[in-house]
Amino acid sequence: MIKKLLIALREDKAFAKKFLLGISGMIFGIIITYIYYPQIPYRIGLIDTPSIFKKAVIYKIESPDDLKIKRERLYVFKLPVETIYYKKGYMFIKYAKCLPGDYLETRGVKFFCNKKLIAVARKTDSKGKPVKHFEYNGTIPEGKYFMFAPHPRSFDSRYWGFVDKKDFVGEEKWVLLNW
Numbered sequence: 001m002i003k004k005l006l007i008a009l010r011e012d013k014a015f016a017k018k019f020l021l022g023i024s025g026m027i028f029g030i031i032i033t034y035i036y037y038p039q040i041p042y043r044i045g046l047i048d049t050p051s052i053f054k055k056a057v058i059y060k061i062e063s064p065d066d067l068k069i070k071r072e073r074l075y076v077f078k079l080p081v082e083t084i085y086y087k088k089g090y091m092f093i094k095y096a097k098c099l100p101g102d103y104l105e106t107r108g109v110k111f112f113c114n115k116k117l118i119a120v121a122r123k124t125d126s127k128g129k130p131v132k133h134f135e136y137n138g139t140i141p142e143g144k145y146f147m148f149a150p151h152p153r154s155f156d157s158r159y160w161g162f163v164d165k166k167d168f169v170g171e172e173k174w175v176l177l178n179w
Contacts (some may be wrong), residue, residue, distance in 0.1 A: 044176065045076055045093055051154035052093060056176035059093075064168045069096050069145060074172035077147070081160045085125075091169065094156050098146035106135045111146075111158060119148055121158040134161040 009016045030044065041061045047054060052074070059076050069075065074093055082088040098104050098113035105112040111119040121133035134157060140146065144162035148154070157163065 041170075042173070043170070045091075045172070047093060049151075049154075051149035051151040051156070053150075054172075054175050057093070057172045058174040058176060059170040059172045061170045062168075064165045067165070067168050067171060069099065069165070069168070069171075071096055071099055075147070076169040076172070077163050078167045078169065079160070080163050080167050083155075083160060085155060092147070092156075093172070094147035094149050094154070096145050097148035097157070098140060100140050100142045100144060102140050102146075103138070104140050104146055105137050106133075109133060113146065118146075119156075119158050120152070122153065126153055131159060133158050136161070 009019060042058050043061060045057045045059050047056065054074070057074065059074075067075070073096055075096055076091060076093050079086050079088055079090040079092055086092075097118050098111075102113050103115070105115070109121040109123065110117060111121070122131060125131050140162070143165040145165070146157040147163050148156050148158070
């Protein structure tokens with residue numbers, strides 16, 4: 001689909017002009033909306049890593065108390081810890097994989113939620129440096145969540161542990177760009 005779009009943009013200058021004008025208008029509209037209507041609870045989340053196969057989503061900003069966190073749904077949250085890769089509070093988007101009351105078990109680098117294999121941690125990062133992974137065996141406490149993305153190199157709860165409910169910002173509502 002993208003390949004066809006690029007070909008059309010190269011070959012049809014009138015289409016390219018209308019397309020770019022439309023994209024520019026959309027971006028301008030989004031910026032104006034954020035400036036003049038900050039109370040609107042929807043935001044665009046751009047995902048710049050391969051860990052989530054969605055590249056742009058619209059999420060709804062909600063109070064953590066109002067969020068009903070469900071398994072396998074995408075949520076935006078603030079990173080709960082300082083890491084060598086990201087600062088505490090950096091905005092992340094991942095899937096809720098193991099929830100309060102579930103039994104999370106770590107066996108070596110494998111993670112099991114209610115006895116089902118859900119993730120495998122890497123022993124090194126993308127540069128070959130050793131990484132420490134999260135270890136836990138027990139029932140997940142109330143207000144704690146194991147967040148995950150399917151990419152094998154996703155930086156998620158496998159490495160930094162649970163996300164507190166207070167750190168959640170919102171839930172994905174619509175996908176704008178997916179691949």
